[in-house]
Amino acid sequence: EGGFVSQKVTFELDPIAGRMITPIYGELTSVFVPVQAMDAIRDPDAAYAGMTEVIREKLLSGNPLFGLEPEGQISKRCGVNPRSIGGVKKVSEAVRLGHNAAVNFLRQRKYVKASTVLASNTAMTPALISQTVLERLNGVLDPDDHINGRVDFAGQIPVKGIGIEADAVLTSNATFRETGGGTRTAGKAFDMSRTNANGGVGFIATGTLGVPAVFADLAGAEGVSLSDFYLAQKQDELTRKMRQFVDDNPEYGEEMALRWAHGLSVDSGKMPFVISEQRRAFGRSLVGATDTGGVQSDVMRSDMMLELSFNVPVPRTELGGIIITFCSIKPDETISSQPHPFLSDAWGADNFVAAELAIDPVPVTIRELDSDCAAAQESTVALYTGLNQLKATYVHYGLSRQLDRTTVENKTAVWQLEVPMSVTPDSILYPATLSQYPFADQAAEVCTYVVTSNVVMQTPMIIGPTPVEELAVIDDKDIFETEA
Known part of the structure; x- marks a missing residue:
């Protein structure tokens, strides 16, 4: 089955008192979650979790693949009307599993080692930071040392300047001087006799200071040929190619690299994918804060509204899936204090x-x-x-360092989120609370979303004929003139 999906989302933000000088962004991200991905997150430790052939066998067994569960916050926000069974409002668990699989996919796409949600999660999750410090600065946390032509030196390197006492009779309290030292330091008592299991090591003193001269003689090191550098270059190329696997497929990229090394393929059916991703700034138009003129005519507020839409084809899949659309309101994300x-x-x-x-x-x-x-x-x-x-690339805007950021006027005029200076499994998420107006009240619904969805699908599903209402004339008269 495959088809065409069209969605339009209207964002209507609550009025903001005063003039907002920083942009506020609306983001829309739509993810297609295949059935295999929902099966994989439900029991990730099971053998062959999310494999297409195993799911085919489950369907052929006649048992439902996803059961029913009481409705929750996720299904309510997704607009799924439940079915009442015994007075309990029930929805398919596929809604929860699809949402959680999409959340994990988006998080790991942002950072491979991001903290993920469990399949049992029933709550909404914080939004993702649009651009981490790594994306903005084109950086990495831990660069791989297998690239840029690294060549390993192998071989034993003899070290000169160390002598071992061989006299079986000598016993004394040794004093020694460390390399770079200027005075003699009293050392511990070293028993140089053969009867002591703890043998002693004596350093050859050189120079006027009598410090040990220990150095390596590289003449005995193993040679490095030109082929070693060719191999290092090839290793660099393969490492970059495998890293691209992980970047393109954050959830199963490392598994793909491992199987690619052995000539095996990965069941691509369990990988969610983004079908639409948009980001746009609100208009920030100024309107009067009161309905009529008078003494309040100079009071202004920012009136904000935004509309995002997309029309995309849904590729044909054998087992189907769920489309999860995430809408979020975000402040101006900035690294405002970068020197x-x-x-x-x-x-x-x-x-x-x-x-x-x-x-x-x-x-x-x-x-x-x-x-x-x-x-x-x-x-x-x-x-x-x-x-x-x-x-x-260097971008800086917002309040200058000369202004006082603690005044009410500056607080309401600028709404920014400081991007964390590094990336951790949790720093890619928005904080639990934001102190800036108008989002300081976490319990308030400060944005109204109006969502319109239309989908046209080609399906082999059999649709029976429409029933016909009873006709009284058939009972009174044989209008078909059938023979008795």
Whole structure:
């Protein structure tokens, strides 16, 4: 079965007193969740969870694949009207499983190691941050060391400058001097006799200070040939290709890479996919805050409304699935306190020849991301980027550092969310509470969503003939003139 789906969502935000100078965004993300994905999340530890052939056998057994359960917050928000059975309002558990599978897919698409929800989750989840600091700065948390032509040196390296005492008679309290030291240091008593199981090691003293001279003689190291660098280059290419698997398929990417290495394929039927993703800013038009003129005519408010729509085909699938559409209202996500990449650094000449050779990942510290960071965290590495990646794109807007951010006027004029300086399994989600107006009241429904959905599907489902209401004339007269 396959077809065409059309959805239109109208966002109507509650009026905001005063003038909002930062944009507010509406996001719409529609995900197609196959039946295999819902089966996989229901019992992820089961053998062959989500495999198409196993689900075929379950369907052929005659038992329902997804049972009924009491309606919950998810089904209510999805607009699924329940069926009353014994006075209990029941819906299919596929609604909950499809929602949770879509949430996990979107989270892992944002960050592979993101915290996921369980199949039993019955509550709405926080929205995802639209762009993490890694996406904005084109960085990574832990760069792989198998790329950029890494070659492992193998072989035993002899070390000179260490002598072992062989005299079976000598016993004494040894004193020693550490490398780089200037004075003799009293050491522990070393028993050099053969009767002591703990043998002693003596260092050959050189120079006027009498410090040990320990160094490696690389003449005995194993040689590195040109083929080792060719292999390193090939390893680099394969590693980048496998990383692309994970980025394109966040849930099963590592499994795909493992099977690809052995020439095996992955059942792609259990992978959700995004059919539409849109993001647009509200209009922010100013209107009067009162219905009539008079003494209140100068009071203004921001009137905000937005409409998003999409028309997409739904690909043909054997077992079907559920389309879950997520709508969210988001503030202006910003890294507002990022130091200026040029004007907060020393001004000097660039060495373009040296920059051509700088291919290793460059660590980015908190000092380079946050002007107001604590002194103890300045040298903490937050992520890694390529050379000069921070200088390639720099965006700053909002209140200047001269203004007082604690005043009521500035609080209501700017609604921003500070993007976390690093990515953790939970930092890709919005915080539980936002202090800014108008979303400080978490229990209030501050946005009205009007959703219109239409779908046209080609289906082999048999639809029987329409019944005909009883005709009284047939009882009185044989209008068909049939023979007795």
